[in-house]
Amino acid sequence: MAELTTTAPHAVRSAPRRRRWFRRNDIGPLEYSRKIWVQLFVGATFLMLYAPIITLVAYSFNDSRRNVVWKGFTFKYYIKAWNNDGLFEAFMNSITIAFMSTVISTILGAMVALLLWRFRFPGKAAYEGFMALPIVIPEICMGVAMLVFFARIGWPSGMPWPLNLSAITIAHIAFSFPFVAVVVRARMSGFNRELEEASKDLGASEWQTFWNVVFPFMKPGIVAGALLAFTLSLDDFVITFFTSGPDTVTFPVKVYSMVRFSVTPEVNAASTLLIVITVIATLFAMKFQAPDKGSAH
Amino acid sequence: MESWKTNRAVFWVLSLPGSFWLGFFFLTPLALIWILSFGEKTGIITIDITWTLENYIRALEPVYLEVVWKSIWISVLATVLCLALAYPMAFAISFAPGRWKPLLLMAVMLPFWINLLIRTYALIAVLRTRGYVNFTLEWFWEKADAVLTFIGLEQLELIGARFEPLPILYNNFAVIFGLVYVFMPFMVLPLYANIEKLDKSFLEASLDLGAGHWRTLRSVVVPLTMPGIVSGIILVFIPCLGSFLTPDLLGGTNAQMIGNVIERQFKAANDWPFGSALSFLLMYATFGALAIRSVLSGRQSGMEI
Numbered sequence: 001m002a003e004l005t006t007t008a009p010h011a012v013r014s015a016p017r018r019r020r021w022f023r024r025n026d027i028g029p030l031e032y033s034r035k036i037w038v039q040l041f042v043g044a045t046f047l048m049l050y051a052p053i054i055t056l057v058a059y060s061f062n063d064s065r066r067n068v069v070w071k072g073f074t075f076k077y078y079i080k081a082w083n084n085d086g087l088f089e090a091f092m093n094s095i096t097i098a099f100m101s102t103v104i105s106t107i108l109g110a111m112v113a114l115l116l117w118r119f120r121f122p123g124k125a126a127y128e129g130f131m132a133l134p135i136v137i138p139e140i141c142m143g144v145a146m147l148v149f150f151a152r153i154g155w156p157s158g159m160p161w162p163l164n165l166s167a168i169t170i171a172h173i174a175f176s177f178p179f180v181a182v183v184v185r186a187r188m189s190g191f192n193r194e195l196e197e198a199s200k201d202l203g204a205s206e207w208q209t210f211w212n213v214v215f216p217f218m219k220p221g222i223v224a225g226a227l228l229a230f231t232l233s234l235d236d237f238v239i240t241f242f243t244s245g246p247d248t249v250t251f252p253v254k255v256y257s258m259v260r261f262s263v264t265p266e267v268n269a270a271s272t273l274l275i276v277i278t279v280i281a282t283l284f285a286m287k288f289q290a291p292d293k294g295s296a297h
Numbered sequence: 298m299e300s301w302k303t304n305r306a307v308f309w310v311l312s313l314p315g316s317f318w319l320g321f322f323f324l325t326p327l328a329l330i331w332i333l334s335f336g337e338k339t340g341i342i343t344i345d346i347t348w349t350l351e352n353y354i355r356a357l358e359p360v361y362l363e364v365v366w367k368s369i370w371i372s373v374l375a376t377v378l379c380l381a382l383a384y385p386m387a388f389a390i391s392f393a394p395g396r397w398k399p400l401l402l403m404a405v406m407l408p409f410w411i412n413l414l415i416r417t418y419a420l421i422a423v424l425r426t427r428g429y430v431n432f433t434l435e436w437f438w439e440k441a442d443a444v445l446t447f448i449g450l451e452q453l454e455l456i457g458a459r460f461e462p463l464p465i466l467y468n469n470f471a472v473i474f475g476l477v478y479v480f481m482p483f484m485v486l487p488l489y490a491n492i493e494k495l496d497k498s499f500l501e502a503s504l505d506l507g508a509g510h511w512r513t514l515r516s517v518v519v520p521l522t523m524p525g526i527v528s529g530i531i532l533v534f535i536p537c538l539g540s541f542l543t544p545d546l547l548g549g550t551n552a553q554m555i556g557n558v559i560e561r562q563f564k565a566a567n568d569w570p571f572g573s574a575l576s577f578l579l580m581y582a583t584f585g586a587l588a589i590r591s592v593l594s595g596r597q598s599g600m601e602i
Contacts, residue, residue, distance in 0.1 A: 029510075042401075055422065056415070112311070115308070115311040138539025142327075259421065260546075267418065
């Protein structure tokens with residue numbers, strides 16, 4: 001009833017205009033999400049966002065090379081993609097790089113987050129600014145910088161697998177660990193420092209306090225950061241494009257070279273697989289990241 | 298927060314690995330191309346560092362100024378379209394029932410996590426001449442043609458003798474569409490954060506005092522959510538300006554942006570000093586945009602992206 005008093009004038013004004021023959025509560029002036037044109041707009045925007053992806057996934061099961069007419073359900077393009085050596089190797093390279101990059105960037109990022117959370121030191125604002133640089137500079141600039149860097153210092157090429165992926169992995173770590181640091185730092189800002197003091201008062205050493213008090217609190221942030229680093233590495237095309245060589249092709253780089261010539265259902269199939277992997281990783285990351293503490297930005 | 302002097306050992310253990318990685322594998326490469334941008338190409342792979350400004354002056358040649366100008370208007374247009382789509386989205390989400398909000402937000406964010414290349418590839422399949430958009434249009438055309446034939450107007454050829462597919466791929470339209478498609482989540486998030494914080498009683502007050510919904514939006518909601526709008530505009534504009542993949546795959550031969558010119562200098566044209574100069578100009582533009590953002594939204598910390 002309290003709501004009615006504030007909304008009464010509008011309710012009265014809109015009452016005669018109501019032409020609905022089915023029973024429905026009046027829409028309050030601030031209930032925008034119940035207005036039909038808002039719903040249509042949101043629906044249309046989601047359609048724009050999802051229609052291309054859904055068609056891509058759907059047509060990976062389409063039994064037709066022409067790709068437009070639906071000819072029936074098939075898994076054959078998944079088998080073809082699996083048997084396509086170039087595509088398979090690129091996929092394995094991507095996964096390997098993502099795993100290596102995730103492990104190292106999670107450790108580095110968590111340490112930086114702890115440093116920024118715990119200490120104040122001269123030049124801290126500048127340090128944070130430099131740490132944020134890999135997040136903000138255009139990918140293309142970082143890509144060409146990496147290309148020049150590895151060419152100039154004479155980074156050995158032609159090493160056995162997986163060492164030949166080291167240049168790409170190093171570049172991926174360089175742009176991933178600041179993201180991990182942001183996520184873990186956001187988590188740590190919700191930590192109650194008194195817990196740490198209590199632990200020390202009760203006789204725990206610095207090390208014991210860290211592992212038994214601080215680290216358990218950090219863990220969801222670390223998991224979220226690690227999953228973020230994993231998707232960032234799997235997703236990256238531009239920087240990898242500049243650091244990869246002819247025998248170190250990752251999945252996005254492979255797809256790029258295939259797309260330049262034609263659109264084939266094998267690419268749809270492999271893309272669908274990658275979408276499934278990233279979506280699962282992202283959903284896990286969101287689950288681990290408490291909704292009230294920090295976000296991706 | 299304690300001073301670093303209270304526990305030097307822990308401080309150094311925590312700070313060294315990250316600082317090393319950032320310094321050696323990120324800042325050193327950047328410094329390298331910064332130095333290269335003052336160099337001169339003397340052979341196929343030899344570059345002399347002569348501290349010349351030639352490369353920066355060359356960026357002012359009409360050919361490149363045209364590319365810069367084009368990159369700017371394409372990015373501006375894409376940003377404006379993003380704002381036009383994202384504002385109502387963010388508004389609707391923040392007024393949605395509580396249990397719907399996280400779901401809707403996640404639905405907006407999810408495409409953003411999917412590989413950029415895959416999303417761009419998906420757009421190619423939708424927009425190309427034999428893609429789904431033209432396929433749908435052709436279907437409508439056939440139905441309309443059948444109706445016209447049925448009522449005996451087929452001789453007039455009101456909708457053309459045969460279906461002409463719309464050329465919507467490999468041109469500027471496709472690039473702008475692709476940029477909007479790819480970067481819209483960047484716009485929704487800051488807008489949502491701001492609209493969500495907005496005290497809804499302001500809106501009620503405005504409506505009670507007789508303003509209509511549009512007037513309330515214009516005079517109350519938009520001014521109060523200005524920081525979110527500025528953040529969103531800059532978060533979308535920066536990646537648009539530096540985009541490489543979208544214009545490369547969706548644009549035609551003349552839909553080149555700065556990113557594509559930089560790529561060409563490092564691959565096909567093999568002119569590293571000039572490419573480095575262009576990269577740094579792009580970076581300065583990025584920093585300029587970020588500075589504007591921090592002035593307008595009054596944030597200081599570098600880590601609060």
